[in-house]
Amino acid sequence: MDLCRVLAPTWQAQPWPPLAVHIHAVLFYGWMAFFLVQIWLIRTKDLKTHLKLGLGGIGLGAAMTVIGTYMTLYMAKFHYLNGESRQLEFMIVPLSDMVSFPIFFVAAIAFRKTGATHKRLMLLATTVLLGAGCGRFMGRPLSKVFGDDTIFGFWFRLYLMQFLMMMGAMIYGLATRHVIHPAYLMGVPFVLADQLFTAYVITNPAWPSFAKNLIGVS
Numbered sequence: 001m002d003l004c005r006v007l008a009p010t011w012q013a014q015p016w017p018p019l020a021v022h023i024h025a026v027l028f029y030g031w032m033a034f035f036l037v038q039i040w041l042i043r044t045k046d047l048k049t050h051l052k053l054g055l056g057g058i059g060l061g062a063a064m065t066v067i068g069t070y071m072t073l074y075m076a077k078f079h080y081l082n083g084e085s086r087q088l089e090f091m092i093v094p095l096s097d098m099v100s101f102p103i104f105f106v107a108a109i110a111f112r113k114t115g116a117t118h119k120r121l122m123l124l125a126t127t128v129l130l131g132a133g134c135g136r137f138m139g140r141p142l143s144k145v146f147g148d149d150t151i152f153g154f155w156f157r158l159y160l161m162q163f164l165m166m167m168g169a170m171i172y173g174l175a176t177r178h179v180i181h182p183a184y185l186m187g188v189p190f191v192l193a194d195q196l197f198t199a200y201v202i203t204n205p206a207w208p209s210f211a212k213n214l215i216g217v218s
Helices: 019-043 047-081 086-091 091-112 113-144 153-178 181-200 207-214
Strands: none
Touching: 019 047, 019 113, 047 086, 047 091, 047 207, 086 091, 086 207, 091 113, 091 181, 113 153, 113 181, 153 181
């Protein structure tokens, strides 16, 4: 299964994508800026500003989940009706992200008064959003090595870089604190299970038919 076209930039689409796509871009790029600013505020010990900005981040995260889910379904139908069936198959990837992200995000809010847990959950919430970007960056060379028509081949293509990021965070914690934080011990296996499930679905021949029913096309 050739997913290169699936990962092509949206600006190549004809006709021009709807406003939801551009709102999605603003929100998700905004999240990365928000995340980096929050890290900088903690590094500079400006906890007061960090907490105030965090309140806005709650709204941003909620908006991302809503618009991300809507855009996934809308754009799958948009591309399918314009002759691009691969986007229909790929739909499971952002849908799974829109399950994982709010889980870690809500957990991070719940543990906001426990700094060590909060920051690791925020890191995991951000990491699960990086699949498409990592796939565009390294997907093609990785697919030449591992293929992308099997569960593990697709996983390596899309998720290997995320896995290395999470492993790097765990190794750093082990090296500096001599222990792997429980947030990683519980969160990373969840992410891996979700990713493998996603890879199973996208390589399952029954998925395209189910996906068409999901977005209401025939």
